[in-house]
Each structure stands twice: as C-alpha cells, then as structure tokens.
Amino acid sequence: MILPRYDRRCGWYELLDSVSDHPVLTDDIDVDVLVIGAGFVGCAAARRMAENRPDDSVLLIDALKVGQGASGRNSGFVIDQPHKRDLESADETLKQKILRLNRVAVEYLETQIQRFDIDCQWSHAGKYQAAVGTRGIKHLDHYESLLKKGGETYHRLTRQEMQDVFGTDFYSAAIHTPGGALMQPAALMRGLADSMPSNVRVAERTAVSAITRTSKGFEVRTGKARIKCRQLILGTNIFTAELGYMADRILPIMTFASMTAPLSDEQMQRFGGRLDWGITPADHGGTTLRMTQDRRLIVRNSYRYAHDYNTPQAMIPMIAERHRAAFDARYPQLDDVAFEYTWGGASGLSANFETYFGELEHNVFASCCDQSVGAARGTISGMMLADMASGRKTELLQDMQRVSGNPSRLPPKPLLRVGVPLRLALERFRSRSEV
Incomplete structure (x- = not known):
C-alpha cells in the first residue's frame, strides 16, 4: 500500500x-x-x-x-464559480446548483474562521483570470461569454488596472469575479x-x-x-x-508551485502592485500566480501523472527552473527575489x-x-x-x-504511464505562450 x-x-x-x-x-x-x-x-x-x-x-x-x-x-483559492467545463454546460439549472453549493461552502468555511478566530489570511478578494497571447485571449473571451450568459457579475480590467494590481505588464487581458476567497491553506x-x-x-x-x-x-x-x-x-x-x-477511476495529476521569500520594502516599490490577489490562467495549461498578504509571490505550473502519488524529489530542481522562467518573464525588475520553497500537490481527475x-x-x-x-x-x-x-x-x-x-474507467496503468505524460507534454506545448 x-x-x-x-x-x-x-x-x-x-x-x-x-x-x-x-x-x-x-x-x-x-x-x-x-x-x-x-x-x-x-x-x-x-x-x-x-x-x-x-x-x-x-x-x-x-x-x-x-x-x-x-x-x-494548493494555491489558496476557494472558488465559487463552476469550473469552465461546468460553465459550458447547456443545463443552466445544473450550473446554478454548482454555484449554490460552492457558495454555501465558502460561507461555511468563513463561519468556522470567524467563530474560532482561525488566522489563515482569509479574504473575499475574488479571483482574476488572465491571458497572455492569442490563445489565452480566445479562452478568456469564451469565459466572459459564459459569465454573461449566466448573468454573473465580473469586471474586465484595463491595461492600467492590470498594471496597478499585478505589478506587471505581462498580461494582455484579465477578468475579475468577486465571489471567491483567498486563504493560507x-x-x-x-x-x-x-x-x-x-x-x-x-x-x-x-x-x-x-x-x-x-x-x-x-x-x-x-x-x-x-x-x-x-x-x-x-x-x-x-x-x-x-x-x-x-x-x-481516479487519475492522479500533480501540479507544482514555488513561493518566494517575502518582498522587502524596496522590492515592494519595484513590484508596484497590490497585495492579496490571485490569478488563474484562462488557458488551463498556463501559470497560476498569487500575491499573499505577507508579500510572497507564488508561481504554479507544470503537471505530471502522479502514479506514485507523492512528489519525486529529483524533479524539484527542473520545476524550480521553470517557475523561475515564468517569474522572470513577469517580474524582470525582481530578479533578486529568491524562491524559498518548491513543492508538488496532487489532485484527482477522471477521464x-x-x-x-x-x-x-x-x-x-x-x-x-x-x-x-x-x-x-x-x-x-x-x-x-x-x-x-x-x-x-x-x-x-x-x-x-x-x-x-x-x-x-481508465485504461490499464501501463498505458496511462505512457499516454498521460505524452498528453501533458502536448498540452504544455500548446499552452507555451501562456506559461
């Protein structure tokens, strides 16, 4: 076992x-x-x-x-909006049920946090979804159309607003939805x-x-x-x-994150953005980005088929290099900010x-x-x-x-160990402009 x-x-x-x-x-x-x-x-x-x-x-x-x-x-998001695949469902009643369930969960967690004074950087900061290139913008436009169809509240940011919040001009477009929360998991x-x-x-x-x-x-x-x-x-x-x-039935997929040291006052000036926000990529193969309340930036990307369930330590240096490249592309002005931690975490998908x-x-x-x-x-x-x-x-x-x-049902494990990494490599190549 x-x-x-x-x-x-x-x-x-x-x-x-x-x-x-x-x-x-x-x-x-x-x-x-x-x-x-x-x-x-x-x-x-x-x-x-x-x-x-x-x-x-x-x-x-x-x-x-x-x-x-x-x-x-995880990256510390408590998301109220359905996953994009659920949003694409033609069944509006189904989507409303998912929304209701997620929002009850957010409220239930917040009740415990307030009642027991749990210090976990909880905030109703909502969630940003952002795009870099043509592929990402196409996904973001589709996401916006789904939000409109469902009558959901959202805000599409201007370039200046993105710069003011994220401290970078790396992104081409972004949408903010207000319902979710952020926390220290x-x-x-x-x-x-x-x-x-x-x-x-x-x-x-x-x-x-x-x-x-x-x-x-x-x-x-x-x-x-x-x-x-x-x-x-x-x-x-x-x-x-x-x-x-x-x-x-369960396909274990691992994704990886790196967390910086806390930014100094002088580094915060160079950063120029705000604290306490999170971006998920419009293209699911892109990069998740967080800025915490305690001045730490978190980069999450890269996936593997976690057939052994746990993080292979030999992969960590390579993953950290990928995260460094994504970080430097967004924050060239912060090249002296070091990563303190790099880790993996697995979730369960189905075919x-x-x-x-x-x-x-x-x-x-x-x-x-x-x-x-x-x-x-x-x-x-x-x-x-x-x-x-x-x-x-x-x-x-x-x-x-x-x-x-x-x-x-999933294919036999020998086939998964060949097929899933190939599929993940293909998705990474397709999403390379968003990483």
Whole structure:
C-alpha cells in the first residue's frame, strides 16, 4: 500500500508559526463514525457529522499531520464559480446548483474562521483570470461569454488596472469575479482540525493499513491500533484507490508551485502592485500566480501523472527552473527575489471530467475526483456526505447528487504511464505562450 509522505517542502506548512499536536492513535477504539483523511472533505464531514449527531462519537484520522497533504498544498483559492467545463454546460439549472453549493461552502468555511478566530489570511478578494497571447485571449473571451450568459457579475480590467494590481505588464487581458476567497491553506486546515466539536477526536500520523467488514460495521487497522466503527467516510481522494475503492477511476495529476521569500520594502516599490490577489490562467495549461498578504509571490505550473502519488524529489530542481522562467518573464525588475520553497500537490481527475460523490457500498461514503477545485468542492462534499450518512434528506444533498456523476474507467496503468505524460507534454506545448 502506498502511503502519503511529507517532504518538508510545502511553503504554506513550513511557514506556520506553531503546530498543535493530535497524538498518533495507539489505543484500540470503538466509535460510531470513522472519517479517514483530514483534508477539506474529511474536516467538513467530521464537523458536520458531529453537528448532525451530537451524541455520536466521531474519529478523524490522517496519515500525515493535518495540513501536510493535498489540502494544504494548493494555491489558496476557494472558488465559487463552476469550473469552465461546468460553465459550458447547456443545463443552466445544473450550473446554478454548482454555484449554490460552492457558495454555501465558502460561507461555511468563513463561519468556522470567524467563530474560532482561525488566522489563515482569509479574504473575499475574488479571483482574476488572465491571458497572455492569442490563445489565452480566445479562452478568456469564451469565459466572459459564459459569465454573461449566466448573468454573473465580473469586471474586465484595463491595461492600467492590470498594471496597478499585478505589478506587471505581462498580461494582455484579465477578468475579475468577486465571489471567491483567498486563504493560507495549511493554516486553514490546522485551524479547522484544532476547533472540532467535543465529540470529534483527531489523530494524526495514523495511516490505515486494512479495512475489514464485520457484522456490526468495520474494523480498520492502523499501525498501532484497531478501530471499530459503524460507518466510514473517506476523504482520501487519490488514495481512495489504495483502500480498495475507485482503483480504475481516479487519475492522479500533480501540479507544482514555488513561493518566494517575502518582498522587502524596496522590492515592494519595484513590484508596484497590490497585495492579496490571485490569478488563474484562462488557458488551463498556463501559470497560476498569487500575491499573499505577507508579500510572497507564488508561481504554479507544470503537471505530471502522479502514479506514485507523492512528489519525486529529483524533479524539484527542473520545476524550480521553470517557475523561475515564468517569474522572470513577469517580474524582470525582481530578479533578486529568491524562491524559498518548491513543492508538488496532487489532485484527482477522471477521464470524463465527472466527480464522484456518494455511497460506495453500504455505510462507506466518499467524495473524490475533485477536478482540481478541491477547496469549495471538498468542503461541500464533506458536509453532504455527513448529511447522507446521517439520513438527512436536504435540498443541498439533492443538488450535490445532481451535479455529481460516475467517473469512467481508465485504461490499464501501463498505458496511462505512457499516454498521460505524452498528453501533458502536448498540452504544455500548446499552452507555451501562456506559461
């Protein structure tokens, strides 16, 4: 069984001032609900389950420290707008359901942040989508047409506005949508885990080695303990396959990010832009760019088929060079700004771009194939998995079931290991003007 590993490279996690400790599970335990994976799905599911059934015991476990996994490695966007493929759907009702679900997730996260005073650089900064060349502008124009059709609020920036915000004249066009949020993902995940209801126990560095069905539910083995439970909720995304589910449905794709040292006062003057914004590329093969509240610029691009689930350390120098080239193209005036961290993080895709949500088998609930929009999607999925497991029949749950699908079967792994890298290389070549 392949387990997640932490490589001490993720800037978000390494910059945390202090990290609380939820001890490794060493005692055999009997609980009502076991939630495996303390990312966006798992944290939301554990909290919601505790809210739904306050007299039940809930155990939330993670193979790593909370915030070290995929949920703490993203670029810090909580996106309310549907993914572009969803926006292209002819079903307007479907798009409105996705919007509603995502916005409930944003509100739910914000409620916890405010209630428990979670310091995670949370802000309603919205999201920019930007283009560089002809290919990118074509994608951006199409995105604008979809926003218009859906009656969504947005603003197309002038060149001067782009310069004022981004501190660069690299981009040719950009659109701002106001609904989403930005945050420090590792800090958010730590805060969510540290503020669980009293009937939720959290155990870190507690990896699952086996799951066995029993007459009363399940027996789950970890390195040092056995857990008996009535219900299982899996917030394990790409690692769901290692637990025996969705093995031929989830395509693990890793993307990489680099984070600079904080800009000095003098470097900020040369930068000339604002703090606290994020750009996603109009062409999905382009570069994501963030400026944090603490003056750090983040560059994200490059993809690989993560057949081994974890970051190959031998790739890091090459990835850092790519990120440096993208950074220098945008900020030649900041050539003395160094990268402090470079890391990879994996998300789960599917061949037909469908997400999975539901009951895998009796009393085993899961959400996976997040299609690279895991913060909002994962949060609302975890909430609704808890509602489903609790027997709550709500309109939001009906909406979640309506917008979810059945990920199609993937080709055999030997073919994937050849075909996926070739496809990614082709997409990188096609999108080279946007990187």
